[in-house]
Amino acid sequence: MSLFDRIGFIGLRKNNSKCTSCGTCARVCPMDIREVNLEEEKRNVLTQDCMLCFKCIENCPEDDALKATFLTKSFFHSSRKGLFLRQDD
Numbered sequence: 753m754s755l756f757d758r759i760g761f762i763g764l765r766k767n768n769s770k771c772t773s774c775g776t777c778a779r780v781c782p783m784d785i786r787e788v789n790l791e792e793e794k795r796n797v798l799t800q801d802c803m804l805c806f807k808c809i810e811n812c813p814e815d816d817a818l819k820a821t822f823l824t825k826s827f828f829h830s831s832r833k834g835l836f837l838r839q840d841d
């Protein structure tokens with residue numbers, strides 16, 4: 753059983769109206785997943801090879817362009833402010 757099957761309640765949601773197609777999510781992904789960057793239709797961009805590290809969310813520079821969800825509840829989202837705070841660490 754894949755990680756994806758075991759954690760089926762978790763989603764990686766993209767809001768295309770907030771995405772600027774900067775490509776950062778693809779560049780930082782340790783699994784070289786491009787769908788988060790390229791997907792323009794679907795909201796859930798979680799793929800089978802995703803290891804749920806959420807580096808894409810952590811590094812996305814746009815507010816709420818990416819969100820991690822458990823069932824329908826968001827528990828982590830991208831934010832410009834958060835990105836700048838993390839860069840100061």
Ligand code: SF4
Binds near residue numbers: 773775808
């Ligand atoms: S990092 Fe965020 S804004 Fe940039 S392409 Fe990915 S989802 Fe879009």
Ligand code: SF4
Binds near residue numbers: 801803
């Ligand atoms: S959560 Fe991690 S593995 Fe999954 S798409 Fe984002 S950066 Fe890649």
